Amino acid sequence: MSKFWSETVKRTEPYVPGEQLDIPNLLKLNTNENPYPPSPNVVDAIKTELERKLHLYPSPSADQLRESIGAYYNLEASNVFIGNGSDEVLAFSFMAFFESGQKIRFPAVTYSFYPVYAKLFNVPYEEIPLNRDFSIPSEAFFQSEGGVIFPNPNAPTSLYMELETIKDILDNNPDQVVIVDEAYIDFAPGSAVSLINTYDNLLVVQTMSKSRSLAGLRVGFALGNPNLIQALTRIKDSFNSYTIDRLAIAGAESAIRDIEHFKDTTHKIIKTREWITTEMKKRGFYVLPSSTNFIFISHYNYRAEILYTELKNQNILVRHFNKAGIENYLRITIGTDESMHSLLQTLDSIMLKNK
């Protein structure tokens, strides 16, 4: 703390990202990255761009990328906002749609960045407790004062909310923005993007970090009514004109166009998820039905924190949240079949030792 710090700095409680340890042979299953590399076209497109004009500013509005993302979803460029990862898009959304005097609502167990944004921008909030099965009680989000934000599927629970339920939340917040954070949607039944032309209060946020294997490139986007996109653009153009560099624009453009690679890797991850779910159940784990690229699991006989520590000792990193209600759960990213085999093997030996 210092006399130079603003009131804003003083009230922040920064987000703590998953550990990014730089250890050789580490099996990293803690930050929900894709185990497969991005489309080879991405690498080619970046190499081409690299030889061109690195000394010139990128396009401030990334129009071509917005058109490509729009086209993928049968939307216009005016429905698309691009940001430096979905985290930046979410930060801008808090500024654009939430007020410092009006309480917003999000689930009590959810992406832990939401309360961090709320503190940074001085937005009051209510944390809505989940149902006992970890599902989101939709009615508790009706008639919110300042707006609503939740992930679908939710993290770290991995549970998907049906679009009919999302419609109910939208119908019951006609004057507030409802942000559906779809970081994991490509591993789930269906996106709320299909509702955008019906609901002018819906903002869908997605990322290229998960299903497009581009966590290292920092590209996220929001989809919604042009009126909402315009608000985000005003905030961005008052903050930083050029948020996406030339290489990221070229890479993201190429990734969104390679539908085959995307489908192939997504299907592989879903297949591995179904298999590892069965394997975990065989071992007595309770596994929530996942619609994401991770599983959220708990065991009656083994404390999650001990499993987390013992796995880490053996160079396998998973995520454990020290938070009431989920303190006996582990969130484990779906890797390749090979890495999931290693995980099972190590887990078996740990469970045997701690029996």
Next chain:
Amino acid sequence: MSKFWSETVKRTEPYVPGEQLDIPNLLKLNTNENPYPPSPNVVDAIKTELERKLHLYPSPSADQLRESIGAYYNLEASNVFIGNGSDEVLAFSFMAFFESGQKIRFPAVTYSFYPVYAKLFNVPYEEIPLNRDFSIPSEAFFQSEGGVIFPNPNAPTSLYMELETIKDILDNNPDQVVIVDEAYIDFAPGSAVSLINTYDNLLVVQTMSKSRSLAGLRVGFALGNPNLIQALTRIKDSFNSYTIDRLAIAGAESAIRDIEHFKDTTHKIIKTREWITTEMKKRGFYVLPSSTNFIFISHYNYRAEILYTELKNQNILVRHFNKAGIENYLRITIGTDESMHSLLQTLDSIMLKNK
């Protein structure tokens, strides 16, 4: 405007970046980009990184890059904060060091993003008129209520302020942060970085977009007392954990290490600047003594706006600001000798025609 827009969106007056026209054969002298490509090592480093781990998140703190930048200035990593271009660093700085109740000060003619940030973050401000020779009246910045920000050299005037004068401003704002925005400092006599160990209220902001030829890569940084760096880090970690992608980290790291390429291209630009200054004076232009990679010029007989338009008609883009006091000036980026020859030739024909 819409019922969904927050008060924040409503009060924004977004920055308008220099035109980024995508016209073949355009001579682009309007956004102060470097005419030379970055160090070949940058391209190599990015290619290597490209083959590695694009599917994994980058380092959230970019420690290695911070160390390299620190080392370049004989500082520690704890003195360095990295951002997505210096614009993002400036946005975070407004949040970290300025208060909504306390007036900050900046020059009346300066980087036009400052009032944009101030409106976005609801920070009141005083615009201090320049002296008649366009220099900054340092005493008008003493005992500021909420802090001070100015570029050195100033833009678009291109004028450099001596470090002794900056010391006076720092001495007379002991409880406020003084931000010196050094986007163009590598074309000037000397950086205020040398004052960091003496002044705990000094934040120096720099960019890789100009002297390091990396406008397309989006890397800027702040240098200061660890206490100030910590405040910026708290803001960033409450906003977006990973702001710099893997390729940008690798490229920037390589750029800061290639001192020879940096010196070579910087010297070339300064040499061209001195020559073009002489040429412009020969043609009757008033040219401010530039310490940047651009010149700020005016002609008694030719209106700047007309010259701007006629140059644009002939595919040469320079910058004209429609602002009282500087409306008869043009800001022209220093390009290669070849492109400056084209500029002179075209300008000569325009001046002949409009005689």
